[in-house]
Amino acid sequence: MPESKTSTDTTNPMADPAARLALTDTIPNVPGVSKPDPILVVDNVVRQFGGMTAVNVDHLEVQRGLITALIGPNGAGKTTFFNLITGFDRPTSAKSRFGSSEGAASWAFDGRQLGRTSASAVSKAGMVRTFQLTKSLNRMTVLENMMLGARGQSGENLLTCWLKPTWLGQEKVIEDKAKELLSRFKLLRKKDDYAGSLSGGQRKLLEMARALMTDPTMIMLDEPMAGVNPALTQSLLGHIQALRDDGMTVLFVEHDMHMVRHISDWVIVMAEGRIIAEGRAHEVMADTAVIDAYLGAHHDTDLSDDSLLEDMPGAERMHRKAEAHEEEVARKGAAATKEKNQ
Amino acid sequence: MSTNTPESPTELVHQDDSLEADQTDIELERAARRKKAVIVTIAAVAIFALMWIVATTMSGTIPSIFASVIRSAVEPQTAAVAIAVLGLNLHFGFTGLLNIGQAGFMLLGAYGFAIATTRGMPLPVAVLIGLAAAAVFALLLGVPTLKLRGDYLAIVTISAAEIIRYTGRLSQLTDWTGGSQGLPGSEYRDPFVALSFFGSGSTTIGPLSYQNTGVNGWWIRAVAWSLVLICTLLVFLLVRSPWGRLLRGIREDEDAIRSLGKNVFAVKMQSLVIGGMLGALGGIVFVLPASVQADSMGRAMTFFIWTSLLLGGAATVFGPVLGTILFFSVRILIRGATGAVVPSDVLNTQQADQFSWVVVGVILMLLVIFRPQGVLGNKRELQFNA
Ligand SMILES: Nc1ncnc2c1ncn2[C@@H]1O[C@H](COP(=O)(O)OP(=O)(O)OP(=O)(O)O)[C@@H](O)[C@H]1O
Ligand SMILES: [Mg+2]
Numbered sequence: 001m002p003e004s005k006t007s008t009d010t011t012n013p014m015a016d017p018a019a020r021l022a023l024t025d026t027i028p029n030v031p032g033v034s035k036p037d038p039i040l041v042v043d044n045v046v047r048q049f050g051g052m053t054a055v056n057v058d059h060l061e062v063q064r065g066l067i068t069a070l071i072g073p074n075g076a077g078k079t080t081f082f083n084l085i086t087g088f089d090r091p092t093s094a095k096s097r098f099g100s101s102e103g104a105a106s107w108a109f110d111g112r113q114l115g116r117t118s119a120s121a122v123s124k125a126g127m128v129r130t131f132q133l134t135k136s137l138n139r140m141t142v143l144e145n146m147m148l149g150a151r152g153q154s155g156e157n158l159l160t161c162w163l164k165p166t167w168l169g170q171e172k173v174i175e176d177k178a179k180e181l182l183s184r185f186k187l188l189r190k191k192d193d194y195a196g197s198l199s200g201g202q203r204k205l206l207e208m209a210r211a212l213m214t215d216p217t218m219i220m221l222d223e224p225m226a227g228v229n230p231a232l233t234q235s236l237l238g239h240i241q242a243l244r245d246d247g248m249t250v251l252f253v254e255h256d257m258h259m260v261r262h263i264s265d266w267v268i269v270m271a272e273g274r275i276i277a278e279g280r281a282h283e284v285m286a287d288t289a290v291i292d293a294y295l296g297a298h299h300d301t302d303l304s305d306d307s308l309l310e311d312m313p314g315a316e317r318m319h320r321k322a323e324a325h326e327e328e329v330a331r332k333g334a335a336a337t338k339e340k341n342q
Numbered sequence: 343m344s345t346n347t348p349e350s351p352t353e354l355v356h357q358d359d360s361l362e363a364d365q366t367d368i369e370l371e372r373a374a375r376r377k378k379a380v381i382v383t384i385a386a387v388a389i390f391a392l393m394w395i396v397a398t399t400m401s402g403t404i405p406s407i408f409a410s411v412i413r414s415a416v417e418p419q420t421a422a423v424a425i426a427v428l429g430l431n432l433h434f435g436f437t438g439l440l441n442i443g444q445a446g447f448m449l450l451g452a453y454g455f456a457i458a459t460t461r462g463m464p465l466p467v468a469v470l471i472g473l474a475a476a477a478v479f480a481l482l483l484g485v486p487t488l489k490l491r492g493d494y495l496a497i498v499t500i501s502a503a504e505i506i507r508y509t510g511r512l513s514q515l516t517d518w519t520g521g522s523q524g525l526p527g528s529e530y531r532d533p534f535v536a537l538s539f540f541g542s543g544s545t546t547i548g549p550l551s552y553q554n555t556g557v558n559g560w561w562i563r564a565v566a567w568s569l570v571l572i573c574t575l576l577v578f579l580l581v582r583s584p585w586g587r588l589l590r591g592i593r594e595d596e597d598a599i600r601s602l603g604k605n606v607f608a609v610k611m612q613s614l615v616i617g618g619m620l621g622a623l624g625g626i627v628f629v630l631p632a633s634v635q636a637d638s639m640g641r642a643m644t645f646f647i648w649t650s651l652l653l654g655g656a657a658t659v660f661g662p663v664l665g666t667i668l669f670f671s672v673r674i675l676i677r678g679a680t681g682a683v684v685p686s687d688v689l690n691t692q693q694a695d696q697f698s699w700v701v702v703g704v705i706l707m708l709l710v711i712f713r714p715q716g717v718l719g720n721k722r723e724l725q726f727n728a
Binding site: 121129135171 | 576579580582583584585586587588590591593594595597598599600602603604605606609612616
């Protein structure tokens with residue numbers, strides 16, 4: 001399926017696993033590291049609930065065209081972070097109307113500043129998210145749920161919608177697209193059932209399929225495979241990879257380390273609201289800071305249930321890259337001071 | 343961190359996508375529902391026809407009760423309320439907006455129309471002013487509340503409707519609204535009556551006997567029920583479209599719709615404005631055969647509108663009209679039956695009328711318990727209350 005596509009697709013360089021490896025190889029494993037071609041750049045996003053700081057991200061970049069996993073223990077702030085950058089919540093550090101913008105939250109998607117836009121505007125910009133607690137439209141059929149996802153529907157314009165011929169043609173196209181996605185998500189036979197009658201896992205699938213109806217540039221999945229049976233997970237992971245190979249950027253939250261290791265090109269680790277590590281899956285899982293965050297003091301338990309912890313070369317490479325990055329920063333800093341002095 | 347991977351994933355891939363088995367199930371269910379709708383319709387028509395025949399051919403207490411039931415069913419004010427119910431259905435049934443002040447929209451439409459006419463505006467302009475007043479009112483209510491949680495709209499609409507009613511009664515505004523006396527129909531009715539091509543004289547059809555034109559005759563009945571038909575068609579055209587799908591999506595979960603990149607606020611506003619304008623149109627029809635009385639479109643009216651909607655079935659196309667007709671005619675039936683059965687020294691006419699409201703209240707309770715989806719609603723939808 002998707003693998004066969006990778007070799008034929010020549011338009012997207014990121015479809016080639018070797019190219020992805022080469023790319024991630026150049027990125028140091030430092031939290032908040034800058035990426036060669038970031039699609040999402042986040043600065044100073046802080047969210048406090050009362051006295052508790054749920055999210056505190058100084059700087060984060062998400063590379064275009066890769067599958068990036070956002071992992072972290074329960075309550076790390078992953079969902080809150082998703083809510084913040086998709087416009088469903090506002091950072092405590094948001095730019096006040098009159099105050100200075102220094103240190104204020106700002107984030108840009110695909111070159112567009114999104115700090116003050118609404119959730120629907122964020123989605124229209126091409127960054128579409130799903131919810132950890134699924135939001136299926138219960139008293140509507142599965143097919144209707146799907147068709148709501150399609151963009152640019154002329155029939156959604158109040159002035160012309162009562163004229164059926166103005167939207168009938170488009171409706172057919174959308175329906176075909178919806179059915180195709182539904183069959184891929186094994187929901188086609190449920191298409192005329194109410195979404196409220198679906199099981200928990202099926203709702204997860206429906207929500208993901210519905211998000212894909214929007215043809216997003218970047219899709220943000222909050223625990224997409226929680227409750228989905230393993231065989232279907234396998235095939236959907238293939239689908240996500242195919243999407244990446246077609247040029248979509250994927251950012252997903254997941255607790256299942258198998259899945260993270262299996263499909264992610266890059267992993268960002270969050271704990272207590274902060275980004276504590278970045279890197280490739282096996283490198284990050286060997287990071288002591290990550291293990292600490294996940295397991296507290298129980299260092300003897302391994303993170304990814306097989307012998308990855310012993311994969312020390314990865315860890316070494318990580319330190320090497322970190323050192324290289326520090327050197328780079330120091331060099332840049334020196335250059336900057338030199339410039340100033342001139 | 344480890345999860346149990348099944349030993350043989352292939353065993354789990356039994357989700358064959360063959361549609362046939364399920365499709366026949368769905369077809370069967372649809373057919374059953376269609377059959378039920380047909381039976382309900384035939385039964386309603388049959389009961390109506392029976393009452394019609396009895397009322398026309400016989401005389402006595404029962405035929406006269408039937409005659410008054412039929413008269414209240416075709417009353418222009420029943421049609422007026424039906425139009426307002428259609429508007430509320432758009433708000434609540436399809437968009438999930440809790441508007442508890444639909445009577446306020448009616449009153450505003452009635453005032454706008456009546457005042458404009460008394461100031462010399464031609465009929466179409468006066469109607470447009472009534473509708474525009476409701477549209478502006480909807481915008482004013484919607485801007486601060488539609489971004490908030492649903493309950494806020496409920497609180498704001500009920501209080502705003504009361505504010506309009508009290509403002510209309512202000513003695514300082516007597517020149518405009520007639521204060522607590524209201525505006526007599528004779529001040530604004532003439533341009534509408536003048537449009538009639540029904541001629542003078544009166545016509546009797548079965549148990550119904552009215553002037554052809556007159557103040558409250560066949561003309562206003564014909565116009566009112568034509569408007570009901572047109573508005574029902576309008577609502578049908580709107581809700582079957584992708585725009586209507588958007589409304590229902592918003593009713594189910596606003597955030598999900600936002601995440602799909604739709605402008606939820608704008609769509610909710612459109613729904614609020616259109617439903618409010620339907621309310622205003624209802625208000626205009628309501629006062630044409632009567633007078634503008636602030637108190638006739640108060641909280642009680644909002645209650646009738648809601649009851650009619652729930653009775654007929656929210657989020658259905660014909661539910662609002664059926665519900666309204668049922669609501670008004672069943673009450674007359676109860677009143678008539680009470681008057682006939684209970685001796686007048688136990689319950690006099692006025693008490694029988696009050697008793698009929700009590701029974702309507704009980705029926706509403708039974709309805710909510712045993713048939714919460716209304717007469718035409720779909721029970722299966724209710725199983726998935728969000
Ligand atoms: N609305 C809220 N009010 C108060 N506290 C909140 C709210 N939302 C989240 N929090 C707190 O913020 C922290 C981060 O929550 P969040 O849902 O982002 O975690 P998460 O990383 O998604 O966890 P999980 O993996 O369990 O989904 C938690 O401690 C949570 O209690
Ligand atoms: Mg979460």
